Amino acid sequence: MENGSRVWTEGGAMDRMLVALKNIYKGFAGVEVLKNVSLTIAPGEIRCLAGENGCGKSTLIKILSGVYTPDAGSIVLGGREYRALRPIDAIRGGVQVIYQDFSLFPNLTVAENLALNTQVSRGKMFVNWREMRTTASESLDEIGVSIDLKKLVGDLSVADKQLVAIARALLHNARLIIMDEPTTALTQKEVGALFSIIQKLKETGISILFVSHKMREMLDISEKISIMRNGVIVSEGEIGKYDAGAITYHMTGHSIDEIRYEGTRTEGKVPLLHVEKLGKSGVFKDVSFSLHSGEILGVTGLLGCGRTELALSLFGREPADSGRIFRDGREVVIGSVQDAMAQKIAYVPEDRLTEGLFLAQPITRNLFSATYDRYTNAFGLLDTSAIRSGTGDMLRSFDIATPNAHNPVRSLSGGNQQRVVLARWMSTKARVLILNGPTVGVDVGSKFEIHKKLREIAGSGVAVMLFSDDIQELISNCNRILVMHKGSMVCELGGASLQENDIIDCLRRLS
């Protein structure tokens, strides 16, 4: 480890820059993804790269890390100009990408995950375990965290995995660390910890390129922001000159105003869903609440507070073992997903990619997978013409943008995939809709569309439960917000005067 080389000095007087993209063009199969993009990053700078899905952000990152070669333009790195930057040049120049999936080995220890890169890149034939552990613990010390080196990475929390990924990047004498949506799976507190590490890295002269969807985080952490739309950097400057509205405007090309959702009045009516002292041993206990038609009820809490488990128990996936559930005032037993569906309860899972969708299957099949039994003819066979017209209706009413409903769901963007899941469950004529993190990894524009849809759904008399980490999302969409901690409901917040900070304070007191 050559610590001395961290701070970039060579040519610093010239024009303080660590890396520069000059007039980059890149296209795939005739489609221009990047059009004349130029970007300069100074040493020790925290830059945010914002933009909706498909705007060219990922392509830009891949060009910076040498995975793609631009069609035209050049990359300046470490004082050298490259027409075609190879991955090895990027690594030697100090560019490190922390991928969303972290690219770690779940079956290997923390120590080995940290040291393996060096091991391979130095072309060593034999492994010196003691040296590996020393390297690993030094790299963790550098960012000031302590994680058991002997633990398997697969057993770590998401936040710890990320720290391991960051420490690993530093082992490569990183000068620019590109973080691709680093906060997606982190809790509020962990995001705070990550940001203080980013600040620490900045002080040692390392630059950060921070790719994010979350407005609040962009504004909190970055110094400069570059906003992309349709393959072009449309706006760039000091973060102080931007606010959420301006960023959204540049990202989407039009302004989006989120007004708070005002639910219908609920006094005196029988709740659609009422839960009394619901519990599941070791996971959550004594959870009680009522949910009325037209309401959007938010549930939040730190990771591991039991909220996902609560959602799953309401949908019968992992049934509760104590307490009572009432639908329209009648007590019901929800012991399986079939029970929940019979009670017209629908669930949109947190991880739509692994739990909610059949990725390789056509969009239409995904849309109808919960309701095929309703589209049969007299012989019990599928009525294809009814399905065809149903598909058209659903695509239209949920604004799912696709040239062909027979394309696999995989071909859709994140926001569109999420809408397919929503459409599927709404087609079951659900009365209670439970959503778990519906906009995780979804860009601003699609997020807005999903929120609009949720309000429409609630407005039509459905009761919606929204389990989320995104405080802004909860505030603007929910009538009431329940906060869970260690398996119990600790507070209920509501009312038009509710501010983001009220929730943040509540969460902070708990952690």
Add this chain to the structure above:
Amino acid sequence: MGKILKRNEFILFCILVLFACFVGYINAGFWSPLNIFSLLKSSVVMGIFAIGTLMVILSGGIDISFPAFSVFSFYITVKYLVAIKYQGTILLPFVLAVLIGMSLGLVNAFLISKFRLAPLIVTLGTGSAVTGFLRAFVGTGIIPNLPSSMVAFSRMNILNTTLPDGSTASLSVSIFLFLGLAVAAAFFLKYTTLGRGIYALGGDPVAALRVGFNPVKIQCFVYGMAGALAGAAGIVHSSLIRQANPRDLEGFEMEIIASVVLGGASLTGGKGTVLGTVLGVFILVLIKSSLILVGIPSDWQKVVVGAVLIVATVATAYRMKRHV
């Protein structure tokens, strides 16, 4: 990673000891040197196969073609050496069989890495093709007279003990081949970059590529090694039974995979150890032979092997679920 895996191997060791005590209690003949030596001898061929299979499974693949490759290697080697009336040492038969096995393994690696085909399908295909080719073009007859060096190899014993009834029990030297290979493999997997690369590839192929491993190279190594070890195991097998039968070892892949999985290896790749595999082999050999010893018909062996495979897989899956 130490604790859990070590505990796993400790459990396996306990199972082995308890099972041995149980069988010994029912039939005292179990503890006779004759029986112990014969058990060790019958674990040699399985063990050599299992080491190769472990490496393939660790890398996230699967190989069911190795019994076919093994037969192909030893049968052609023996047939050729008998034809030229070979009189030299045991070295040449091993070298020939290993080279043949390795080449066939590399064909697997080529198909799997080049065309990104599923290892199960590729090895199912190559195994079947090789068996068919052997029987159609090389021969189906049993060769009863092996080259003299192979016969001599089967007679090389150590630890000769004379039993009370006057007969002698002796331990075949081939056990050292197995244990030596096991030690070498354990060292290789733990202390070489390539060895760690096998674990890395099995853990996350994309991440392995990003770290700088060459997946094609690793796959060539594991499938080539599985083929080479299959060739070596073939010569040992053929020597020990003193004939070359092209219909041998059929269905053997089940038992080997069962013992590797029993030894704690995960079929999804990236998890498993040589020590666990060796214990797994011993346990399976013990189960199989003791079924006969306690008077259970040998047809039940297949039932038991199948059950062991399922139970071991369930146990591994359960442990992982509880763990993660």
